[in-house]
Amino acid sequence: MIRAEGLYKAFGRVVAVKDVTFEAENGQITGLLGPNGAGKSTSMRMLYGLVKPDRGFASIDGVKVQDDLVGARRSLGVLPDALGLYPRLTARENIRYFGKLHRMRGAALETRIDALLDLLDMHAIAERRTDGFSQGERMKVAIARAMVHDPRNVLLDEPTNGLDVMSTRAMRELIRRLKDDGRCVVFSSHVMQEVSALCDRIVVIADGRVVAAGSEAELLATAQRETLEDAFVALTGSTEGLV
Amino acid sequence: MLHVLLAIVHKELLDGVRDRRAVLSAFSFPLFAPLLIAFMLNSLATRTDDPLELAILGGENAPELVRFLENQGVELQDAPEDPQLAIEDGVLDVVLVIPEDYGEDFREGRPASVQMMVDNSQHTALSGITTVRTLLRAYSGHIGALRLLARGVDPALMSPITIDELDQSNPQKKAANLLDMIIMFVVLGAFVCSMYIAIEAAAGERERKSLEPLLINPVSRTILVVGKWLAAVAFGFVGVVFTLIVMMLAIGAIPLETLGFRIMLTAEVGFWIFLIAAPLAPLAGALQLLIASFTRSFKEAQLYISLSLTLPMMPGMIMSLKPIKTEAWMYAVPLLSQQVLGAKLLRGEDIALLNYVLAAGSTLALTAVFLWATVWLFSRERMLFGKG
Numbered sequence: 266m267i268r269a270e271g272l273y274k275a276f277g278r279v280v281a282v283k284d285v286t287f288e289a290e291n292g293q294i295t296g297l298l299g300p301n302g303a304g305k306s307t308s309m310r311m312l313y314g315l316v317k318p319d320r321g322f323a324s325i326d327g328v329k330v331q332d333d334l335v336g337a338r339r340s341l342g343v344l345p346d347a348l349g350l351y352p353r354l355t356a357r358e359n360i361r362y363f364g365k366l367h368r369m370r371g372a373a374l375e376t377r378i379d380a381l382l383d384l385l386d387m388h389a390i391a392e393r394r395t396d397g398f399s400q401g402e403r404m405k406v407a408i409a410r411a412m413v414h415d416p417r418n419v420l421l422d423e424p425t426n427g428l429d430v431m432s433t434r435a436m437r438e439l440i441r442r443l444k445d446d447g448r449c450v451v452f453s454s455h456v457m458q459e460v461s462a463l464c465d466r467i468v469v470i471a472d473g474r475v476v477a478a479g480s481e482a483e484l485l486a487t488a489q490r491e492t493l494e495d496a497f498v499a500l501t502g503s504t505e506g507l508v
Numbered sequence: 509m510l511h512v513l514l515a516i517v518h519k520e521l522l523d524g525v526r527d528r529r530a531v532l533s534a535f536s537f538p539l540f541a542p543l544l545i546a547f548m549l550n551s552l553a554t555r556t557d558d559p560l561e562l563a564i565l566g567g568e569n570a571p572e573l574v575r576f577l578e579n580q581g582v583e584l585q586d587a588p589e590d591p592q593l594a595i596e597d598g599v600l601d602v603v604l605v606i607p608e609d610y611g612e613d614f615r616e617g618r619p620a621s622v623q624m625m626v627d628n629s630q631h632t633a634l635s636g637i638t639t640v641r642t643l644l645r646a647y648s649g650h651i652g653a654l655r656l657l658a659r660g661v662d663p664a665l666m667s668p669i670t671i672d673e674l675d676q677s678n679p680q681k682k683a684a685n686l687l688d689m690i691i692m693f694v695v696l697g698a699f700v701c702s703m704y705i706a707i708e709a710a711a712g713e714r715e716r717k718s719l720e721p722l723l724i725n726p727v728s729r730t731i732l733v734v735g736k737w738l739a740a741v742a743f744g745f746v747g748v749v750f751t752l753i754v755m756m757l758a759i760g761a762i763p764l765e766t767l768g769f770r771i772m773l774t775a776e777v778g779f780w781i782f783l784i785a786a787p788l789a790p791l792a793g794a795l796q797l798l799i800a801s802f803t804r805s806f807k808e809a810q811l812y813i814s815l816s817l818t819l820p821m822m823p824g825m826i827m828s829l830k831p832i833k834t835e836a837w838m839y840a841v842p843l844l845s846q847q848v849l850g851a852k853l854l855r856g857e858d859i860a861l862l863n864y865v866l867a868a869g870s871t872l873a874l875t876a877v878f879l880w881a882t883v884w885l886f887s888r889e890r891m892l893f894g895k896g
């Protein structure tokens with residue numbers, strides 16, 4: 266379970282996040298929907314502890330990120346916006362490195378890596394150096410290394426950004442499977458259709474604040490509109506920066 | 509904890525060994541630097557015992573002068589067809605031209621003129637030119653004195669002042685100054701070899717956008733920085749050892765006995781040089797990792813770190829140009845202390861244990877400061893964005 270409580274963050278005089286509060290349940294997909302620059306990435310970074318909130322807190326399975334960063338991260342898998350791999354290491358070596366950083370090793374680690382290679386259908390590229398991988402192949406390696414420690418909670422920052430159609434379909438498939446495993450999945454997106462297709466709960470963020478939260482049906486009812494797009498306009502006043 | 513640290517070191521080493529550019533640039537230096545020193549020593553060793561060669565044109569016009577020069581140990585040879593070209597090309601240092609009317613002028617008691625064809629811009633020719641000029645002046649003075657004597661005048665009247673030049677330099681000293689460069693190159697070996705690993709480990713991570721995923725792992729920044737640093741230090745050690753071995757092989761092949769002394773680059777001396785230079789590998793790794801942590805890109809890190817390579821070169825350069833007097837405080841200054849210790853060692857002087865401990869201790873203390881600063885940089889939110 267992931268919880269954000271009154272998150273506030275300013276960089277110098279720019280206030281990136283003003284008030285973000287929400288809860289993401291296990292076995293559910295929670296989508297953070299908002300235009301570019303609304304504060305989604307900064308909120309995500311506060312959830313996985315790379316940015317310290319000025320006010321408020323984030324917790325993973327009840328462990329406050331600010332109090333026990335290492336402990337909170339053990340049950341958290343993150344696919345950040347930046348997906349850089351090590352080009353001189355093979356796909357397997359890239360995944361293995363992150364596994365070892367999670368204190369896994371030996372046969373247990375190799376078994377887990379093989380399971381991930383199965384799940385993501387990437388045995389063919391496992392022993393190749395990642396230099397020259399396609400965007401889809403890079404994404405698979407990045408997912409595998411984020412999931413190597415089998416985390417109960419998963420954060421994905423704009424996971425379909427820059428992916429082609431096939432990779433996007435595969436990514437949605439994966440997100441559904443994570444949910445079916447009973448994990449808590451939070452992903453951010455500025456693509457309304459994607460959020461609508463995947464999410465059990467939608468958290469609408471605009472200008473650094475949560476302006477509405479609930480299932481798609483609840484949001485439509487609150488805004489008294491027929492489509493998510495119309496609802497979004499009614500809730501935030503514009504669709505600028507959304508797709 | 510230890511396993512995590514080892515995993516980081518292992519990954520950085522694997523990455524570094526597979527980086528062809530890093531490996532090539534790291535190991536071309538240890539190969540070429542010692543060869544450069546060997547070349548300089550070799551030219552010093554072979555030049556000193558060469559007799560002066562002098563090409564002469566019109567020697568038949570001045571048989572007495574020719575005999576005088578030969579008696580002084582000058583090897584005379586006939587000038588080539590085009591002496592001017594030979595001088596310009598540096599084939600010959602000096603060509604002595606004796607005109608046809610030399611004999612007549614000489615007999616009549618008029619100043620007889622001879623010409624020295626030289627190229628003063630040729631650095632290597634200067635000592636030959638000076639020698640020939642001195643010999644000709646000596647001959648001129650000698651003849652002048654004989655003429656005065658023949659007329660009953662004391663030749664001493666012509667020399668109100670006599671100059672005795674007491675040259676304190678000798679080939680041994682010049683070679684000894686080159687010794688200062690040996691230790692400098694060994695030290696530089698550490699800095700050059702750890703450079704790319706350090707850049708990759710910090711600025712490279714950021715440029716590749718792998719820094720954020722890496723920092724999300726449940727690993728403390730201290731462990732992360734120490735792991736990356738250890739990998740750079742490992743490369744630095746390899747650089748020191750490799751440079752030292754190539755240096756010993758190259759210098760062993762030079763006939764230094766002709767200089768009247770030997771550089772004792774025995775295995776034992778080599779081991780001591782390693783002990784002196786070794787603490788600089790941790791320093792080099794820490795300094796470079798620090799620089800690579802606050803620079804924004806790979807290129808920027810490369811620029812600053814290349815500039816920082818002048819630091820280990822400075823003490824050696826200065827000492828090889830102008831010997832300095834060793835003072836106690838110098839042992840507490842990293843880089844300078846290693847240079848001073850190395851110079852003492854290679855000149856066969858004793859090294860006080862206290863001075864060695866002081867040198868190694870101050871170097872490792874500075875290393876700790878750099879590491880601490882790097883951890884601090886890694887712990888800041890701004891590390892992700894690469895600003896300041």
